Amino acid sequence: MRKLGLDFDNTLINYDLIFYETAREFKLIPKDIKKSKNAVRNYLINKNEEKKFTELQGEVYGSKIINAEQSPGMFEALKFIQDKGYELAIVSHKTKNPIIGPKYNLHKSALSWLEKNKFFDKEGLFMNKNNVFFEPTKEEKVKRIEYIGCTHFIDDLPSILNLIKKDIVKIHYNPGKENLSDNYLKFSKWGKLKYKEIF
Ligand SMILES: [Mg+2]
Structure with missing residues (x-):
């Protein structure tokens, strides 16, 4: 077979919107960045906050995923x-x-x-x-x-x-x-x- x-x-699964929304909820990003996972990651990495991105990933994959598209x-x-x-x-x-x-x-x-x-x-x-x-x-x-x-x-x-x-x-x-x-x-x-x- x-x-x-x-x-x-x-x-x-497409996480773009959920990453953006969860990052906003946790006050990690400004409103006007692109609504995508990569934009959120790049923003945090540029600010030397990769650990925050890793934590955010846990939230998205663990508790927010159910609403992902x-x-x-x-x-x-x-x-x-x-x-x-x-x-x-x-x-x-x-x-x-x-x-x-x-x-x-x-x-x-x-x-x-x-x-x-x-x-x-x-x-x-x-x-x-x-x-x-x-x-x-x-x-x-x-x-x-x-x-x-x-x-x-x-x-x-x-x-x-x-x-x-x-x-x-x-x-x-x-x-x-x-x-x-x-x-x-x-x-x-x-x-x-x-x-x-x-x-
Ligand atoms: Mg994959």
């Missing part, structure tokens, strides 16, 4: 691919708790988001929860991708794709970036993923 493996953070067009694309006969699996590099700050269970938080967004519903993607994996390190993530027999894998990080063995079709999701490297199949918007050709 053909199996499409999916990264979770920043691939299925889907990557636009993602759900429809996955439905299409599934209808082509692919099994879907999610393989995420995610520690159980944030590195600093409150001890949120990040795995539970991510599962709640998937539930809310109908990944397990009969009327949704009807995925089996046993096909969702959270791995504590990049290396274990890559091992899992290979062990469960993914034939294709989509990730926003080339550093992960670089580690996956050659016979898995690697697809790079790089939201909003039109100039993409040529190393992998790639797309900048789920609506633009040439899934009709790839799958």
